Amino acid sequence: MTRKRGLTEEAATASINQACRMLRLPTIRQQFKDQADGAAREQMSYRAFLTELLMAECDDRARRRSERRIRAAAFPREKSLRAFDFDANPNVDPATVNTLATCEWVKKGEPLCLIGDSGTGKSHLLIALGTEAAMQGFRVRYVLATKLVNELVEAADDKQLSKTIARYGRVDLLCIDELGYMELDRRGAELLFHVLTEREEKNSVAIASNESFSGWTKTFTDPRLCAAIVDRLTFNGSIIQTGTESYRLAHTKALAEQTAAD
Structure with a gap:
């Protein structure tokens, strides 16, 4: 680029566009004109104007990185803690969930278990807490227990087991949903055991299961392995017991009553 003094507004705009493309500053390229007009109206200093532009670029980059991590986690649907109806499931303590939302447990590599019957909000909380972790910069991966076991078995058959376990081991938080819906043969149980127990100290695992720990013997038939x-x-x-009453039905009923009242 050739730098020239005394550029017209049109030439300056074109030069800024070109520079932003070269430097990969898409947010500044999109916003600089409006920001410049606003700065002129408010009589902002050059430093303040530059700060606004750079902060907008930084904020937008952080948002895009967060969105990429959420997509990489492969959640089956969007769920947020804000959308969780604690009134519909009094078994879940909001204070406990809010503490988990800080993701200190992920930072420390601690596990989380969500135990309860179907429809009590386990998957909602699992996905929502996983999303919070991704938004805070952690690498997250969501997978159904059956899918994970099948993938491990196929990898073992193809002599790719070490590579597959290492891939799951690289994420900061592994979210395993629907554990307890199937009975594993000895081989599948041992492979899942390796994933759950051989992850590095810094890595966390979060599991949602419709079975209490005593019922995990249905999935892991070897008592020593289960223990x-x-x-x-x-x-x-951390252990959250979501109970036995359907959160989904209670939440739907509450929404219907609120709509009727309105």
């Missing part, structure tokens, strides 16, 4: 997994997940971990 080892439960010990790993409960040591310094």
Whole structure:
């Protein structure tokens, strides 16, 4: 680019556009004209104007990085803590969930278990807390327990098991949903055991299960293996019991009553 003094407004705009493309500053390229007009109206200093532009670019980059991490997590649907109806499920303590939303447990590599019947909000909380972690800069991956086991078995058959386990081990938080819906054979149980217990100290795992820990023997039929997994997940971990009454039905009923009242 050739730098010239005394540019016309049109030439200056074109030069800024070109420079922003070269420097990969899409937000500044989109906003600089409006920001410049606003700065002129408010008689902002050059430093203040530059600060506004740069902060807008930084904020937008942070937002895009967050969106990429959420997409990479492969959540099946969008769920947020704001949308969780605590009144519909009094078993879930809002203070506990808000503490988990700080993601200190992910930073420390601690596990989380969500235990309760179907429809009590386990998956909602699992996805919402995983989303919070992704928004705060952690690498997250969501997977159904059955899908994970099938993937591990296929990887073992193809002699790619170490690579697959390492790939899951690189994420900061592994969210495993619907554990307890199936009975694993010895091979599948041992492979899942490796993923749950051989992750690095800094990495966390969060599990949603419709079975209490005592019922995990239906999934892990080897008692010693089952005990080892439960010990790993409960040591310094958090446990949320979502209960037995359907959160989904209670939440839908509450929304219907609110709509009728309005």
